[in-house]
Amino acid sequence: MSSARFVLLPLCSALLLRAALGADPLFHFCSTTENFTTNSLYQSNLDKLTSFLYTKTPSSGFSLGSVGQYQDQVYGLALCRGDASPSVCKACVADAGTEIHHLxxxxxxxxxxxxxxxxxxxxxxxxxxxxxxxxxYMWNLNDVSDPVAFNGKVRGMLNRLTKAAYSVPRLYATGEKGLGGKTKLYGLVQCTRDLSPAECKQCLEGAIGELPSCCDGKEGGRVVGGSCNFRYEIYPFVNV
Incomplete structure (x- = not known):
């Protein structure tokens, strides 16, 4: 989203990783420079766009569109996690469209x-x-015993998943890596599908580059942005 329209709030130092299904929002940002008036044409167009995204997104997990023209035109998109079923996706987009208008x-x-x-x-x-x-950012509070080795394995897995994601139309990939014994590392990467493969690659590589700031030596973590995100854990979290 345009950097001229949004401000970056302090990163979420108190957030814990959670595997919520249909729970509260993880986070949100509101624009700070432009507002619309109640019952305006812009609000009507936004309501129409919200309804459009609610209807169109569940079938493929992604949709984008715009409604209106000139100063009253609004652009939007919705993206569901790649493992979300159509019913879960539909419910989530409905919650998101409702909650963002409240927030x-x-x-x-x-x-x-x-x-x-x-x-x-x-x-x-x-x-x-x-x-x-x-x-x-989000992260698990638990530290690993050998952060240098663990960080390297996390980065290696996420780099591998990035290559897999930008090579397919869905711009989404998941995978796992053994850590010795019965312990495994699980990961997910995803981009919004308005990006080209090259842009997806660039976005995910930038997010992975923030690992030291986000999740250094943590058992799990996420960098979540408006165009791409990754997540890793030492427990399975992807629906199969």
Whole structure:
């Protein structure tokens, strides 16, 4: 999303990793520079766009569109996690569309994340642009015994998954890696499908580059942004 429209709030130092299904939002941002008035044409267009994304997203897990023209035009997209079923996706997009209007009631742009989906909109065309502004971290509070070796394995797995993700139309990949004994490392990477493969690669590589700031030596972590995200854990969290 356009960096001119959003401000990056302090990263979520108190957030814990959780595997919530249909729970509260993970995080959200509201635009700070532009507002619309109640019952305006922009609000009507936003309501129509929200309904459109709710209807169109579950079939493929992703949808984007715009409604209106000139100063009243609104652009938006919704992305569901790659392992979310159509019913879970539909419920998540419905929750996201409702909740973001409560959290950002008159903002011309906003983005909200749940565990199973993301929903964002803006009053200018942001499609195909890597959103490096709206971003937050989550991590497990538990530390690993050998952070240097563990960090290397995390980075290696995420780099491998990145290559797999930008090579397929869904821009999504999951995988696992043995850590010795019965312990395994599980990972997921995903991009919004308005990005090209090259842009997806760039976005995920940038997110992985933030591992030292996000999750150094932690058993699990995420970097979540408006265009891509990754997650890793030492327990399975992907629906199969």
């Amino acid at each position: 950002c009631p008159r903002n011309k742009g906003a983005v909200i994340w749940y565990d199973n989906c993301m929903f964002k909109y803006l009053d200018s065309d942001f499609f195909g642009q890597i959103d490096n502004v709206n971003k937050f």
